Amino acid sequence: MLAKSDVEPLFRPTAQARGLPALAYTSEEFAREECTSLFARTWMCAGYGHELPAPGDVLPRTVAGVPLLFVRTRSGELRCFHNVCSHRGAKLVSEQASSVQMMRCRYHGWTFDLEGNLRVTPHWGGHNQPSGDLDKACAGLAPVAMAAWHDWLFVNIDGNAGPFEAYAAPFQAHFAAYGLDEAVWTRTLPYEISANWKLVAENYLETLHLNFIHTLLAEVAPFEQHAVIAEGNCLGTIIDVGLPENWVRNDALPRWRGVDADNRTAKNMALFPNFKLVIGPDHCASMVEFPDGAATSHQRWDFYFAGQGATDECFRSAREAIIDFYDKTNVEDFGAVEAVHAGHHSPAMKGARFNGIWEGAVHHFQKLVAERMAA
Numbered sequence: 001m002l003a004k005s006d007v008e009p010l011f012r013p014t015a016q017a018r019g020l021p022a023l024a025y026t027s028e029e030f031a032r033e034e035c036t037s038l039f040a041r042t043w044m045c046a047g048y049g050h051e052l053p054a055p056g057d058v059l060p061r062t063v064a065g066v067p068l069l070f071v072r073t074r075s076g077e078l079r080c081f082h083n084v085c086s087h088r089g090a091k092l093v094s095e096q097a098s099s100v101q102m103m104r105c106r107y108h109g110w111t112f113d114l115e116g117n118l119r120v121t122p123h124w125g126g127h128n129q130p131s132g133d134l135d136k137a138c139a140g141l142a143p144v145a146m147a148a149w150h151d152w153l154f155v156n157i158d159g160n161a162g163p164f165e166a167y168a169a170p171f172q173a174h175f176a177a178y179g180l181d182e183a184v185w186t187r188t189l190p191y192e193i194s195a196n197w198k199l200v201a202e203n204y205l206e207t208l209h210l211n212f213i214h215t216l217l218a219e220v221a222p223f224e225q226h227a228v229i230a231e232g233n234c235l236g237t238i239i240d241v242g243l244p245e246n247w248v249r250n251d252a253l254p255r256w257r258g259v260d261a262d263n264r265t266a267k268n269m270a271l272f273p274n275f276k277l278v279i280g281p282d283h284c285a286s287m288v289e290f291p292d293g294a295a296t297s298h299q300r301w302d303f304y305f306a307g308q309g310a311t312d313e314c315f316r317s318a319r320e321a322i323i324d325f326y327d328k329t330n331v332e333d334f335g336a337v338e339a340v341h342a343g344h345h346s347p348a349m350k351g352a353r354f355n356g357i358w359e360g361a362v363h364h365f366q367k368l369v370a371e372r373m374a375a
């Protein structure tokens with residue numbers, strides 16, 4: 001945890017502020033504390049509806065150190081439970097599976113249905129009474145607060161973050177004009193970055209590095225034309241003339257419903273703490289960090305296109321061009337972000353300095369962390 005005095009300089013005006021202490025990026029103890037004091041208290045993106053397309057699909061996933069279980073019930077509903085058997089605490093489901101009817105614990109055979117109800121407790125009543133004195137209704141799987149927004153599944157592990165709709169409203173408002181219900185998942189790209197998850201997030205929130213790291217992107221999306229957004233849990237940058245001409249050609253992909261033919265806006269938005277969504281007129285890509293200790297970030301990008309844009313062969317090359325461009329751009333960042341992580345091991349690193357014009361969202365992000373991590 002951080003002392004209030006550690007973060008006092010962070011709460012000065014952006015241009016005079018100093019960032020989080022370096023240990024917030026390098027300490028394994030701090031990373032463990034983030035799991036309970038930060039991630040568990042927010043709405044974190046932790047899964048994707050397309051990973052569980054059919055009733056009977058189950059998906060275990062460890063989030064912020066907590067084993068969770070996503071389930072598509074027989075009625076088609078998505079649910080999330082703690083992935084722990086209510087008998088003596090064995091992790092219940094170890095692998096993704098389909099056509100599951102019941103989930104049986106490997107240890108003593110307790111068996112749960114897809115709604116999390118405890119159904120079978122072998123030998124519990126001795127030799128002759130199948131369930132003995134156990135009240136099965138009180139021993140089901142523990143539910144986890146979950147909200148689905150389009151393909152993205154968010155969880156609030158401690159259950160106290162309030163309604164997802166209120167948490168995410170300022171972020172969602174930026175996408176209200178896009179017909180995102182048409183979004184069809186196309187591709188997942190996994191990345192591993194040797195840097196703290198916060199440095200990966202902060203890198204996304206500023207465009208000042210474009211001219212140095214992303215020379216191609218800087219040509220089509222000049223850094224100084226991005227507007228910086230920092231409002232509550234919603235952060236990001238927006239540019240209105242930012243997409244390459246060749247993405248707006250005759251064989252271009254179908255646009256989101258509600259987007260004009262001359263729209264070239266690109267929005268790079270983030271929902272604190274770990275969800276990002278980049279959207280253009282005809283595609284979007286979600287980017288999610290799954291922290292793994294202080295020094296490793298697993299990052300996952302998922303690409304979506306509008307309706308037939310996601311599936312038709314005639315749009316294949318246009319899709320590939322977009323995915324390839326994003327992939328190359330992302331990889332360009334890794335060396336810089338890893339260098340920042342390495343630099344935070346120096347005793348000379350006493351907190352970042354922020355540019356008041358370009359780095360307001362980075363500053364805001366650090367304050368959101370500090371508000372949860374300072375005692």
Ligand code: FES
Pocket residue numbers: 085086087088089090105106107108109110
């Ligand atoms: S721990 Fe699961 S049945 Fe005993």
Ligand SMILES: [Fe+2]
Pocket residue numbers: 203204209213214329333
């Ligand atoms: Fe970048």
